[in-house]
Structure formats: C-alpha cells, structure tokens
Amino acid sequence: MSQDVVIIGAGAAGLMCALSAAARGRQVLLLDHANKAGKKILMSGGGRCNFTNLYVEPSNFLSHNPHFCKSALARFTQWDFIALVAKHGVPYHEKKLGQLFCDNKASDILEMLLSECQEAGVRLLLDTRIEQIDAAASGGYQLQTSAGAFTCQSLVIATGGLSIPTLGATGFGYQVAKQFGHSLLPTRAGLVPFTITEPQLKALCGELSGTSVEDCVVSCNGQSFKENILFTHRGLSGPAILQISSFWQAGDALHIDLLPHLDLPQWLAEQQAERPNSELKTLLAELFTKKMAGLLCEQWFVSKPLKQYIPSELAEIAEQLGNWTLVPAGTEGYRTAEVTLGGIDTREVSSKTMESQKAPGLYFIGEVLDVSGHLGGFNFQWAWASAYAAAQFV
Template sequence: MNNHHQTIIIGAGAAGLFCASLIGKCGQNVMILDSGKKIGRKILMSGGGFCNFTNLDVRPSHYLSQNPHFVKSALTRFTQWDFIALVVERGIAYHEKNDGQLFCDNSAQDIVDLLEDRCKKAKVNIQLRQQIDSVEPIENDPNVRFNVRANGIDWTCQNLVIATGGLSMPALGASPFGYKIAEQFAIPVIPPRASLVPFTYLENDKIFTALSGISLDVNVSVGNQAFRGDMLFTHRGLSGPAILQISNYWQPNASIKIDLLPNQSIVDFIMELKATSPNMLLKTALSQLLPKRLIDLWIEYQRLAIGNKALAQLSKVDFNVLSELIHQWQFQPNGTEGYRTAEVTLGGVDTQFISSKTMQANHVQGLYFIGEVLDVTGWLGGYNFQWAWSSAYACACAIAESEI
C-alpha cells in the first residue's frame, strides 16, 4: 500500500468530496479520510432529505464572519451558477422554493452520487471508519510536510486539507477535531456555538407548548437584522425558517421582536371592523387573522385581558396594548436547542489567519481549511453548501496551481 499522497483531505462531506474530485481531476494523488461509515452523511440529512444545494442569489452579505470580506474571493471564483451547471450536466432534476433556494426533486442522494462519481473518475482514494490518532508536521521536506496517523497506520502528504465541519449534528459524526488541528498549529479559533437553531422557552413561556404545530408568517428581528418567514410553535420553543435565520444574530439573554401580522396593521383592521360591527368581541375579531388557540391562550393567561371587550369599548390604551402584543412581541429565549438540531456552527477557525484566495494557513505551508470548520456561517437557504463548493474550489485551484 502506498502510504504517501500528494494531498490528504480529512472529512468526506460536501467540501471535502468536492475538493478531492477537483484535485484528483488534475492528476494528483488524493486520499480522503473520514470517521463515518459512509460519505456525505450531512448532505443526505439536509433540506428534509432533498438537499438545498445552493441559492440563485448568493452575496457576501449572506454570510457571517469576524472577517466579513473573507468570503468574497472564493464566492466570485466559483459561483452558484458553476455548481448549478454541474447539477444540470449530471441530469439531476431540481426545483426552486422560497427566496431562490434550490432543492433536488428526487433525493439528496443525487448530490452525494454526483460527488462520489466525480471522485471515482478522479481516482480519489476514500478511506472510511478512520479514527485520526494524530497529525504531525514533518520538517525540511517540501514534498512530505505532514504525517497523519489513522487507525494506527501512518500516512504522509504534501498538502493536508481539513474539511471536518463544525459541531452541529453530533449524531452524524461532528467533532471539534478541525478546531484542535488549528490550535495545534497556533491558529486561533473563534468560540463556536450552535446556529440556524430553534429557541427554547423560558419557564413563563411554556404555556405556548399548547400551540405546538401552529405555524405563522411573521417578521422577526434582533437589532437592525430582520427576517420574514414562517415561525413554528413546538413543544420546546420556537422554530421555523424565520427563527432559524435570526438565531445567527441572537446573543444569549437578549430578546427578539416578533411581528405576528407583518402584512397588516392590527389597529387599522380593528378600527374598520369597529365601524361596522361595534358589538363584536375583540377575541372574535382577532380570530379572523390569528389562530383561535393563540387568542384563547392569551386571554386565559392574562396576556390579553381586553379580549372579551366589545370593539366599541376599546380605548386608546387598549389599542396600544394590542399593537404592542401583536406587532412587537418581545420574546426572550431561554436558549437554543444546541448542536443536536443546529444546522450549522457559528464561529470556527479564525479566517484572519487563512488566505481568502487559497484557504491555506498563512504561516503553515500546505495546511488548508475549507467549509464549515472556518469562521464562515451562511444564512439558511443553500448558502452554507455554496460556501462548501466555493471554498473547496479555491483550495483545489491552489493545490493544483491553476484554475480548474
């Protein structure tokens, strides 16, 4: 067995597989090491099993990082249109959902098969069920820079690519391995935390568990950042696309503001109804716009004490209370559901110490970081997969020393 490869990639996820296929296509000797039983496990779980593989509108502003300019070069060099072209060439049927999100028609397996076939054609050596014991630098040899011990076997390489992802979804093999490698080589790590993740209830808000399963179109905001979309009441807290999006920007102990009727002024609606139906009860009027279960719960727990008033009885103060409750609900999460359900990890390898053009560590020749392990977090909607493709491409071009 040849224990030397020009490039070893640790991680058989989206970024690692794509990077390997590109480097191998250029004739280089590439091996992937992964701890799992099969490749692309997170891809298969993504998008409800249909993989939201990119978005029609990808901009740097869709990403969070301590170094916000870092993503620009890679996203420009390999765009969403470049990956869509590969999907079309492969004959994968796909469709657009909300806000430019692209999903496979059939299954996320289509994307895994695309990547696997590209790796096979490029003669990439994929080794699964590999427990990495250690990574050590080799001095004074430009052709053999690293020794990787896996399952008790030593492998050497010139280039080492860390594509191990973040801490989200530990059941799929997520681990802090990539962060430990960065720290081993004196590269700082921005403290990671779960993101694109549901919120949990404080004790006082656990009354809302009775609304589990109800979904509303809302506008949620934290500071100057706002998102419009569905919000879902669950047994544990609030979820849904709008909540996942705002979780990227939420800080512990902060509140989020929720507008339950972003398309309509509740005051204008009630005033108009009052002119024609002055004796209608407020709770009856509200049930035309919001779920009756929500209104009944507000009344039961004294959060809408005026619910049994007739519209004609409502005062200016009542209208202010009503407007604040519906358009400016201040919801303070107890926390999040954590990495177990988080789609991504916020934070990661500090990009100030990584080249934005090559993904190589600035002070460690031949060591590269790609994908989610870096301090780059995209919005919900295919942006994190696009970062995987784009960062993998930048890395592969650097290792192949040409545009691929």
C-alpha cells in the same frame, strides 16, 4: 504511502475539494471517521438538500472578517454548482427566496459528488481514525491513522463544526488548527431553535406546539428576517427564528411582528367601525388558527365585542401583536444547530487559496472556518466555493 493530497472529512466541502483536485490530475486520498460519506448532506433540507441559493451575496455570510468569503464565492458561484447538478440530470426546484432543493431526495447530490470523485480517481477511506498528524521535515505532512501511515504534500481539513454531533461532528478540525498555531474564535450554535422556560410563555408555546405562523418579522440586534415561525413544545423554531438565532446573544430580547402585512392600529380601528359586535377572538381567528386566537385572548387580552374597547386598549392589542417582545432562556444548542458560528480565525488563512499562513501546505475549508451562512443553501455554497478554491492550489 505517499499522496499528493490528503483531505480529512468526507462531507460537502471534502467531497467537492477531492473531485476538483483530482480533476486537475492530483492524487487524492479522502479520509473520514464515519462509516458513510456525506451524512449531513443526506439529512439536510428535510431530506431534500437545499444545495445552493439563486441569490448568493457576501452579505449572506457571518464572519469576524467579512471580506474573507468574497474571493472564493466569486470564483465558484451558485451557477457553477447548478451546472454540475444539471450535468448529472438531478431534478431540482426553487422552493422560495431562491432556495434550490432536490425534487427527489438529498442522496441525488451525494451520489453526484461520489460519482465525480470515483470518475476522477479519488481514493475514499471510511471508518478511519486519525491518530497523529506531524509536519514532515522535508515539507508536507505525515499522518498516522487506523488504516496505516500516509504522507502528503498538501493536507486539507474539511471536518466541519460542532453542530449535530449525532452525525459525527467533533472538534477535530479546531484541534488540528491549534496544533499548527492557529487562533480560534469562540464557537456557538447558529441557525438553531430557541428554548423558553418562563412558565406562562412556555405554556403558550407548548399548547401551540406544531402551529406555524407565516411571514412574521423577527428582529434582534439590528437584524430582521421575514419568514415563518413555528411553536414547539420547548419554545420557538421555524425559518425566521433560525435566522435570527445567529445574531442573538444570551439575555437579548426578540421582537416579533406576528402581522407585518397589516397596519394594526388602523386595521383594528376599521374593524371596530365595521364590525362593532364581533368579538376579538373571532377577529383573530381569521388571522391565526382558531386555537391560537383563543389562547392569545386567554393569555394576552380580554376578548370582548370590539365596540367595548377604548382606543388605548386597541393600541395595546396592536403593540402586543406587532411587537411581541420575549427573552429566550437559550437555544437548543449544537444538538439541533444547522451550523457552528466562529471557528478558525480567517485572518490567518489565505482567502485566495484557503492555505494556512502558519503552516505551508495545510488548508482549511468549509464550516471549520469562521464563515457561516444564512439559512437557505448558503452554507452549502460556502462549502462548494471554499473547497473549489483550495482544490486549485493543493
């Protein structure tokens, strides 16, 4: 069966490309091997879908080719997607730092995209395996699938990366890219929690599992993020940790300022002068939970009345709280990663059209490309923008 456009992958990018291309009058077939479209959309943002960010800039994206994302992001902005959300009357709110979430549930965004696809005449086939793809002698592509054979002028790969395989993520898009001569950059898990195996540290994290510390500054390799951190039974998570994970490499140390809002040496000296008989753990319990204050004093410091500390001991306490240095054992990997770093080398793809420079009529959009956003709605905005860019040319 002949189509103008076949899109493989009915996630955020695939759905957006399908509805945008069909709105131009193209005959669009959207295929997915899963039994349901948009599974990642449904679980994103804790089930509320952080669908974009008010403050999208190219600097919010990681790529070996940092200029690549600029064109698409400029041509379909966060305001364009917000207008679509408003058109469908989906209620939303800014949580913090420009992050926009659904008031109700993520399915509002998925239903909006599916309804736009339906209205534009997109044909959606789920539970469909792709068995073979070949370039057609006369141009375009031939596909053998579990739902039959299809030919198309334009083929769009929107299959995402390797993150969260339980939702159906596979390396399929990378295989197609390699088949048609594309280079792949090494992939690894991004926006992912850290694991800690060093016994004393692991015990501390385990004891504090579920405890969150607000507005810490986490730094690594010249990058810093100020956000919450969360202790887990396996290590560290929370927004600041997820953000820095994309810049971390095995063996790198993390530097965590647990109290960036305080000038710790000065503050400790003031507390010693004003409350000489207060114990250190009492003081720390005003800044952290009582349990965390107690555990820090057990593991890091000797808790005694403030008047008994000499200046060098106070300096050590300030250094430990303001520059906690640790080397994670690793990350939780693709199992829980929100994004895949690396992927198809964008130097072989048009930044204007998302078309392959190796195979005419073949397009790549979304996470399968070597473009990854920070936490906070940026990866969805890349999905929308890259999909829209391709949809104007397929």
